[in-house]
Amino acid sequence: MTTLNTLTLTETVAKLKAKEISHAELYKDVHKAIAEKNERLNVYLTLDNEAASKAEKLLDTPLAGAPIAVKDNFCTEGMRTTASSNVLKDFVPPFDATVITKLKKSGGVVLGKTNMDAWAHGSSTETSDFGPTKNPRNPEYLPGGSSGGSAAAVAADMTIAALGTETAGSIRQPAAWCGVVGLKPTYGRVSRTGVVPMASSTDSPGPIGKTVEDCALILTHIAGQDRYDATTSPEPVPDFTKDIKKGVKGMHMGLCYTDHPQLRGTQTAKVVEQAAKVLERLGATVDVIALSEKIQNNHVLNPDYAVAVYTIVQRSEVSSNLAGYAGVRYDVGRSHFGAEAKRRIMLGTFTLSKGYADRYYVQAQKVRSLYIQNYQQLFAKYDVLLSPTSPGFAQKIGALGDNPMFGELEDKLVEPCALSGLPGINVPCYRDPKTNLYIGLSFMSNYWHEETMIRAAHAFEEATQWNSWSNK
Amino acid sequence: MNYEPVIGMEIHVELKTASKMFCGCKNDPFFAKKPNTYTCPACLGMPGGLPVPNKKAIEWAIRLGLALGCEIPLFTKFDRKNYFYPDLPKGYQISQYDQPIAVNGKVETSFDRVRIRRVHLEEDAGKLLHATLDGEKVSLVDFNRSGVPLVEIVTEPDIRSGEQAKEFLKKLHQIVQYLDISDADMDKGSMRLEPNISVRPVGSKDLPSYKVEVKNINSFNFVKRAIDFELDRQARILASGKTPIQETRGWNEGKGATVSQRVKGEADDYRYFPEPDIPPFRWTSTFIHEIKSQVPELPDAKLARFKKDYELNDYDATLLTDTKQLADYFEECVKLARLPAPDRRDGGQGKVPAKKLANWIINKKIVIDEILPAALVQSILTATAVVAVSDDELGKVIAHVLQANTKAVTDFKAGKLQSKMFLFGNILKELKGKGDKEKVMGLLEKKLTE
Numbered sequence: 001m002t003t004l005n006t007l008t009l010t011e012t013v014a015k016l017k018a019k020e021i022s023h024a025e026l027y028k029d030v031h032k033a034i035a036e037k038n039e040r041l042n043v044y045l046t047l048d049n050e051a052a053s054k055a056e057k058l059l060d061t062p063l064a065g066a067p068i069a070v071k072d073n074f075c076t077e078g079m080r081t082t083a084s085s086n087v088l089k090d091f092v093p094p095f096d097a098t099v100i101t102k103l104k105k106s107g108g109v110v111l112g113k114t115n116m117d118a119w120a121h122g123s124s125t126e127t128s129d130f131g132p133t134k135n136p137r138n139p140e141y142l143p144g145g146s147s148g149g150s151a152a153a154v155a156a157d158m159t160i161a162a163l164g165t166e167t168a169g170s171i172r173q174p175a176a177w178c179g180v181v182g183l184k185p186t187y188g189r190v191s192r193t194g195v196v197p198m199a200s201s202t203d204s205p206g207p208i209g210k211t212v213e214d215c216a217l218i219l220t221h222i223a224g225q226d227r228y229d230a231t232t233s234p235e236p237v238p239d240f241t242k243d244i245k246k247g248v249k250g251m252h253m254g255l256c257y258t259d260h261p262q263l264r265g266t267q268t269a270k271v272v273e274q275a276a277k278v279l280e281r282l283g284a285t286v287d288v289i290a291l292s293e294k295i296q297n298n299h300v301l302n303p304d305y306a307v308a309v310y311t312i313v314q315r316s317e318v319s320s321n322l323a324g325y326a327g328v329r330y331d332v333g334r335s336h337f338g339a340e341a342k343r344r345i346m347l348g349t350f351t352l353s354k355g356y357a358d359r360y361y362v363q364a365q366k367v368r369s370l371y372i373q374n375y376q377q378l379f380a381k382y383d384v385l386l387s388p389t390s391p392g393f394a395q396k397i398g399a400l401g402d403n404p405m406f407g408e409l410e411d412k413l414v415e416p417c418a419l420s421g422l423p424g425i426n427v428p429c430y431r432d433p434k435t436n437l438y439i440g441l442s443f444m445s446n447y448w449h450e451e452t453m454i455r456a457a458h459a460f461e462e463a464t465q466w467n468s469w470s471n472k
Numbered sequence: 473m474n475y476e477p478v479i480g481m482e483i484h485v486e487l488k489t490a491s492k493m494f495c496g497c498k499n500d501p502f503f504a505k506k507p508n509t510y511t512c513p514a515c516l517g518m519p520g521g522l523p524v525p526n527k528k529a530i531e532w533a534i535r536l537g538l539a540l541g542c543e544i545p546l547f548t549k550f551d552r553k554n555y556f557y558p559d560l561p562k563g564y565q566i567s568q569y570d571q572p573i574a575v576n577g578k579v580e581t582s583f584d585r586v587r588i589r590r591v592h593l594e595e596d597a598g599k600l601l602h603a604t605l606d607g608e609k610v611s612l613v614d615f616n617r618s619g620v621p622l623v624e625i626v627t628e629p630d631i632r633s634g635e636q637a638k639e640f641l642k643k644l645h646q647i648v649q650y651l652d653i654s655d656a657d658m659d660k661g662s663m664r665l666e667p668n669i670s671v672r673p674v675g676s677k678d679l680p681s682y683k684v685e686v687k688n689i690n691s692f693n694f695v696k697r698a699i700d701f702e703l704d705r706q707a708r709i710l711a712s713g714k715t716p717i718q719e720t721r722g723w724n725e726g727k728g729a730t731v732s733q734r735v736k737g738e739a740d741d742y743r744y745f746p747e748p749d750i751p752p753f754r755w756t757s758t759f760i761h762e763i764k765s766q767v768p769e770l771p772d773a774k775l776a777r778f779k780k781d782y783e784l785n786d787y788d789a790t791l792l793t794d795t796k797q798l799a800d801y802f803e804e805c806v807k808l809a810r811l812p813a814p815d816r817r818d819g820g821q822g823k824v825p826a827k828k829l830a831n832w833i834i835n836k837k838i839v840i841d842e843i844l845p846a847a848l849v850q851s852i853l854t855a856t857a858v859v860a861v862s863d864d865e866l867g868k869v870i871a872h873v874l875q876a877n878t879k880a881v882t883d884f885k886a887g888k889l890q891s892k893m894f895l896f897g898n899i900l901k902e903l904k905g906k907g908d909k910e911k912v913m914g915l916l917e918k919k920l921t922e
Contacts, residue, residue: 073519074520075513083519088519093518093519094518095518097520192522194519195520196519196520197519199748201748227524228514228522229522229524229749230524230525230749231748231750316745317748319554319743320563320743322563323556323562323564324517324562326563328561328613329561352554352743352745353741354741354743361745
């Protein structure tokens with residue numbers, strides 16, 4: 001008999017509601033998995049031992065009291081929130097992030113807080129002040145990041161589902177490396193209130209789950225305009241699970257980046273091209289979209305520029321967002337910032353300085369607009385854009401080394417999309433039988449059209465063997 | 473050599489909206505009973521606390537811009553001004569950099585016009601309190617004021633004297649007060665004045681290469697005195713062949729002098745960039761017109777109208793339009809006084825001339841909060857009421873007084889004109905306040921020349 005921690009969220013909710021399983025049994029299995037694996041994988045920084053008893057009262061809610069792991073940059077009332085930084089190591093927020101309020105209202109229970117790159121600065125969890133998380137698929141490897149703890153918690157069945165945040169790749173890349181599903185919504189679809197800010201103009205909270213349907217279910221309950229976040233949209237929130245089974249027949253898709261010099265001929269490019277064939281077989285048309293150095297019809301702007309643009313925009317905003325942690329309120333001073341945060345504060349301070357802001361920050365914003373225009377041309381033609389999520393498999397522990405651009409290079413394929421505020425979802429599209437590591441496929445759709453990419457991603461997931469839960 | 477000051481002003485005005493600029497906390501820092509009670513994650517700068525702009529504050533800032541004759545660009549945005557100070561919890565102030573709410577306005581003064589460069593919105597900082605706790609010297613922060621909406625008005629360097637500065641500031645204060653958007657109370661810090669002063673030889677058209685900013689001034693008179701002091705101080709330095717240093721000085725009222733506070737080396741670098749937490753604003757001209765229609769009649773226009781409509785002299789009209797409340801009070805009285813009132817002893821004509829009302833309000837220093845317009849009009853009517861006296865009775869009284877004072881009558885006829893006034897006084901005494909004085913005089917003169 002499978003243990004209950006391996007259930008998907010959709011199954012968990014159904015079984016709880018049908019009284020096939022009890023909250024006590026469910027939480028017992030989940031906590032057992034945590035007890036067995038957490039020391040080795042370093043997934044959770046804080047756990048709520050009362051979670052099971054809170055869950056019992058929530059049977060009649062949409063999420064029925066299912067346990068959800070939460071990245072440690074969401075403020076949780078009365079529960080320590082560190083953003084994996086020593087600066088906040090004793091910070092207990094007096095309020096819940098809006099997403100947490102919504103999650104609780106829908107019957108989700110915060111199981112614990114997961115490790116991440118400190119302040120979400122990174123793509124490996126190695127910048128965490130509390131040590132790196134290990135990839136549950138193969139503990140010699142990194143889980144990716146910055147939502148590495150949440151992706152690992154899902155991959156290791158140490159939760160039923162999880163919440164992460166993405167600024168450029170921080171949901172999709174760890175999902176890809178851990179072989180799980182990660183969904184980054186349209187910027188403004190999900191409230192940032194109470195999320196420790198990283199780059200405010202791109203931060204997007206979203207779900208990390210075992211299946212596409214699980215992510216769609218969570219998104220349905222955490223999305224929507226928030227009166228405390230002026231950048232959220234009044235766009236109505238549909239039930240993202242409703243049309244999930246409608247398939248891809250008639251959808252126009254464009255495949256991007258497989259001709260990028262870094263990818264051409266690689267295994268990643270090959271498995272993504274095979275994935276495109278699967279989608280064609282399911283009834284979609286897939287065009288290969290050529291890479292270009294400038295905006296033109298039928299071409300996708302080279303993602304290499306996004307690395308520079310993202311680096312400047314993100315560092316600039318970080319330098320301002322971290323200015324408040326100067327030792328006045330949080331008891332510990334600036335000396336507690338880790339090396340990566342210090343590096344980003346310094347670079348961002350430089351790129352915003354008088355005499356340099358025009359050359360860096362302003363110029364970066366102009367190029368950002370070009371990506372937005374390029375995508376609007378492409379989405380005039382295509383319902384969905386496909387690309388590899390990450391250039392390759394998860395890297396080994398220690399890969400970050402002294403390379404401060406590590407994350408930017410790993411995330412470059414999703415950075416143009418993130419800078420443009422577009423939604424995307426990662427689904428596993430290959431597993432290496434030798435290393436047990438995964439390659440992820442990204443589906444992107446236009447602003448506020450998450451349903452489209454969800455439908456396509458679900459169809460792909462159902463038609464292939466790569467999802468380890470839907471193919472148990 | 474003669475020198476003249478070149479002065480630009482920066483004025484901060486706290487808006488009296490119900491809630492703060494970017495959160496729902498109560499905006500009432502001055503009367504808060506305890507420190508740090510009107511606070512939330514947003515105005516405390518806690519992780520993930522986000523700013524949501526206050527619609528009323530924005531509308532009021534636009535209203536002020538319009539009242540100062542500004543253009544209202546149809547695009548505006550907030551920016552972050554990054555700097556460290558313990559009363560600034562986020563490490564940056566949300567302000568406006570290159571695209572403020574209003575630009576290019578003007579305020580007329582009796583000297584010359586003062587151009588308004590810009591009007592922008594920002595948030596106030598918290599307040600530091602330096603105290604001794606358990607024998608230890610500490611600095612405490614009160615965030616009740618953190619995030620209070622603040623309008624900053626910046627003029628061009630058009631002011632040429634302390635006197636003009638004072639007049640300009642009084643006028644600005646009056647406009648703010650007319651718009652009813654701020655207490656503009658300098659003692660409470662809800663209006664703060666910062667002149668930037670430099671000095672050049674009379675006749676020069678160039679802007680001096682330095683400027684001295686004077687802070688902590690809480691009265692119009694102190695601004696004038698600080699400017700006069702600086703004119704003298706800077707002129708002496710220039711006359712000695714040196715250039716005053718660029719610095720921030722404070723006004724010390726006790727010493728009657730400005731004192732150096734901080735020498736600015738390089739220009740400050742606030743690393744402004746667009747506030748990513750607040751989307752920019754694009755107005756429609758309909759929206760701006762709507763706000764324009766909410767701008768009340770302003771002091772200059774009201775003054776002109778009072779002079780014309782009520783035939784008041786400049787002095788009276790200026791006094792009565794000093795505050796909108798007083799002007800409104802006066803006009804309410806005028807309206808009431810013009811109503812026909814048959815029950816009054818004025819013969820039912822219901823008239824107290826506007827001029828008379830103005831005199832009463834000004835000379836008797838009427839406290840408008842204490843006496844209702846209707847009551848004031850009534851008391852004027854009572855006090856100045858003319859009780860009719862029949863011609864017959866009047867004739868009898870005059871005849872009686874003339875009879876009793878034959879010497880005075882003779883004297884008058886002999887050319888001693890004062891005797892007429894003596895007789896007039898005696899007649900009034902006998903009438904005991906009754907009767908129309910002009911009519912009495914007319915009849916007396918007639919009798920005397922018969």
